[in-house]
Amino acid sequence: GAVVSQHPSWVICKSGTSVKIECRSLDFQATTMFWYRQFPKQSLMLMATSNEGSKATYEQGVEKDKFLINHASLTLSTLTVTSAHPEDSSFYICSARLPSGTDTQYFGPGTRLTVL
Amino acid sequence: AQSVTQPDIHITVSEGASLELRCNYSYGATPYLFWYVQSPGQGLQLLLKYFSGDTLVQGIKGFEAEFKRSQSSFNLRKPSVHWSDAAEYFCAVGSYTGTASKLTFGTGTRLQVTL
Numbered sequence: 316g317a318v319v320s321q322h323p324s325w326v327i328c329k330s331g332t333s334v335k336i337e338c339r340s341l342d343f344q345a346t347t348m349f350w351y352r353q354f355p356k357q358s359l360m361l362m363a364t365s366n367e368g369s370k371a372t373y374e375q376g377v378e379k380d381k382f383l384i385n386h387a388s389l390t391l392s393t394l395t396v397t398s399a400h401p402e403d404s405s406f407y408i409c410s411a412r413l414p415s416g417t418d419t420q421y422f423g424p425g426t427r428l429t430v431l
Numbered sequence: 432a433q434s435v436t437q438p439d440i441h442i443t444v445s446e447g448a449s450l451e452l453r454c455n456y457s458y459g460a461t462p463y464l465f466w467y468v469q470s471p472g473q474g475l476q477l478l479l480k481y482f483s484g485d486t487l488v489q490g491i492k493g494f495e496a497e498f499k500r501s502q503s504s505f506n507l508r509k510p511s512v513h514w515s516d517a518a519e520y521f522c523a524v525g526s527y528t529g530t531a532s533k534l535t536f537g538t539g540t541r542l543q544v545t546l
Contacts, residue, residue, distance in 0.1 A: 321474070349534075358521065358536045359475075408474050410534075418463055418482065418525060420534060422475040 318342050319411050321423035328399055329431055336394045336426045338409030344389035345411035349420060350382070353406040365392040399430045433458040433524045437537035445545050446514050452507040452540050454496075454522030463525035464505040465534070466496055470518045478520075481505065492516070517544045 318341040328334050338348055346367045351359040363384050364372040371384035381403075383395040392411075396403055406427050410420040434457045444450055456462055463482055467475040479490025486498040496507045505522060522537045 319474075358538045359534075361533060361535075364533070410475075419465070419477065419480055420525075421477065422467070424474040425472070427472070 317411075317413060317419075317421040319409065319421050319423040321407075321409055321426050323426060324424065325427040325429070327429045327431060330400050331398055333395055333397045334399055334428060336396075336407055336409075336428075338392045338394070338411070338423055340390045340411040340421075343411070343413060345392075346389060346414065347412040348386060348392040349410045349412070350384060350392075350394050351408045351410070353408060353425075355406075359408060362394075396428065399428070401430045404428055404430045433462070433526050433535045435522050435524050435535055435537035437520075437522055437540050439540045440538070441541045441543065443543040443545060444512050447511050450507075450509045450512045450516070450542070452520050452522075452542070454505045454507065454537060455503050456505060456522070456524045457503065458524050458526065462505075464496075464498060465523040465525065466490065466494070466505075466507050467521045467523060467536075468518045469521065469539075475521065478507070512542075512544055514544045514546060517542055 320339045322337045348365040350362045353359045362377045365384045365386040367386045373379050386392040406425050408425040410422045412420050436455045465480045466478040469475050478494050479488050481488050481498045489495050494509050519539045519541050521539045523534045526533050
């Protein structure tokens with residue numbers, strides 16, 4: 316149980332284009348999902364908290380207009396990197412929190428984004 | 432604000448030897464503590480967690496961790512390491528804000544296992 320998937324696993328795009336990454340909770344409903352960014356050999360940095368049916372909460376320093384988050388259903392959150400540039404190249408990982416009563420996040424397998 | 436320190440960046444152990452990965456946290460209240468493992472190019476897998484109660488928690492793959500409030504530590508242990516345990520290990524502290532838990536991760540410890 317508590318499986319989270321991400322799509323795509325990896326993506327290469329040209330500078331200036333937009334890329335959408337999907338995060339799905341496969342066997343549970345997640346009112347809250349999280350998006351992290353991980354640079355090579357570094358830890359995970361929380362980018363934003365995605366709440367179903369409401370606006371995402373972004374961490375300080377994360378550009379809302381650049382990293383668009385949509386959480387339209389209880390099993391799907393999307394992260395769109397708009398007008399991507401090489402410095403946006405990174406490993407993006409999402410997680411989903413089980414419904415209330417527990418406080419554990421389950422992580423997706425990650426998406427490797429390379430911007431040329 | 433909460434923080435997590437993993438003082439060991441890289442640890443090498445022989446297969447069959449015991450393992451202890453250190454984790455120290457800073458948090459104003461009773462923390463939620465987690466250990467995750469990440470294989471190269473993969474997401475994070477939850478090994479174990481501590482919310483309350485028994486301070487020695489058992490996890491998957493034979494791992495355990497002990498919460499020591501007096502030392503602000505949550506060290507991960509395994510009596511006998513297998514080659515497949517080679518990976519990156521992250522300790523995390525969670526802060527519950529009423530609607531969601533925010534995880535703060537340590538910088539990770541890379542475990543290498545020699546045969």
